[in-house]
Amino acid sequence: MLQAVMVKPGMIEFRNVPVPEINAEEVLIEMKRIGVCGSDIHVYHGKHPYTSYPVVQGHEVSGVIVKLGAKVAGFKPGDKVTIQPQVCCGRCYSCRHGKYHICDDLKVMGFQTTGAASEYFAVAAAKVVKLPDEMSFDAGAMIEPLAVAVHALSRAGMNLKGLNVLVLGAGPIGNLVAQAARGMGAAAVMITDISGYRLGIAESCGIDYCLNPEQQNLGTMLADQFGADKADLILECVGANPTMNQAIEYARKGSSIIVVGVFGDRANLDMGLVQDRELQLIGTLMYQEQDYLQAIELVKEGQVRLEPLITNHFPFQDYQKAYEFIEDRKDRTMKVIIALNDH
Structure with a gap:
């Protein structure tokens, strides 16, 4: 499969890597959309204080489950999903008291650990949030910022x-x-x-x-x-x-x-x-699962309109061009979406 790797500020390379194997508690997701956010742009410019290179980006995402681990329940192949991109220790005070989003050892996919900018992505089922069947992949990728x-x-x-x-x-x-x-x-x-x-x-x-x-x-x-x-x-x-x-x-x-x-x-x-x-x-820093669920409800109920925020789409292999587009139109760009696996 193809994976986009930012090897240094301002340079993205595509690498052919194996489709990841999943363990019993993971799912394999065929990625469909990746949103580019302000923090991603800081990484592109080499100005993110907590990201080193090379890095695989992608934390505002949507996709479809294609494979389940043996111990995964509550999901099935074909489910539309998004991801909570936090990786938490589970041991610190915050994690023990239900505030995993401010974990003392917090890592975020796409910044301090591998993000989802690949054709397929393996992730713990506990980090996956199901999307309504009728929700577009574009909207699904914007549930994270919402x-x-x-x-x-x-x-x-x-x-x-x-x-x-x-x-x-x-x-x-x-x-x-x-x-x-x-x-x-x-x-x-x-x-x-x-x-x-x-x-x-x-x-x-x-x-x-x-x-x-x-x-x-x-x-x-x-x-x-x-x-x-x-x-x-x-x-x-x-x-x-x-x-x-x-x-x-x-x-x-x-x-x-x-x-x-x-x-x-x-x-x-x-x-x-x-x-x-x-x-x-x-x-305020990030979010918890209940914030994702409320965000999904707001979109389902028509309380939040996401389409007007989408400035442009780029194919996966034009990831670098997406950043160049943003750079050229700083004052006239809201949300740029990377599209992949449209078949």
Whole structure:
């Protein structure tokens, strides 16, 4: 079978390798779709701090089970599936207390261990999540980033029904956070970005208020649309000082800010305001199986639209061209999908 290997930053080679054998607790998946995410792009540029080369990428995926291990139950050949890409130790405090997604020795497929960028992929059945038969492979590959959004919203520890939610950043994760918030009951959602393209995608997905803070005053818009109480919950989805400080500046006293964006450098924040206003800064990392299941339900119920986020598809053997496309269209690209085994 063919396997895509990033041998060094900016260079992908294809290798012919044997189809993997599976053990009693694994399944063999014929891969169908792989999504390219921001972290993958960091690897492509050699800027991911926890990835070494060579590396096989692929963690936003969908496929079809073709073979089951002897001890696997609950699946059958032909099932559409996606994968939870965490590899956990099972022994640390977090794992022992049901928080395996923040395992002390966490490894993620496609970064610190082998990802699914192959024609076939063997994985523990415990990491496999079944998809509805009617769900497209494209949508299946986007359940992983949608699960990121669902988990981020769950970190607020509150029922979103009837709340006003502000999302800073309208990239793929920010868009999915905004859509998931609406699907989980938020009364209204405002999303911000300096990219008109991304705001246009957000508007096409039905987000209530789409704002460019370089053209409109965020504080004024919050007061106009949400009233004097402003946002009940803020999610920062950029990972940059300007948006993080906007979140702190415009947060209602005593409210929560969920930090979703990945900061490439050390943040420079006004912690005096955080302390004075009793704000809660809450981190969020990945997800658990229940977040996948809720993400699937949101798509099934039509609460989240995934198609508008897909900018382009590339065949598996054009993996490198996908990255070059993203590089050439940084400001006009949301989600690029790698397609394989379309037969």
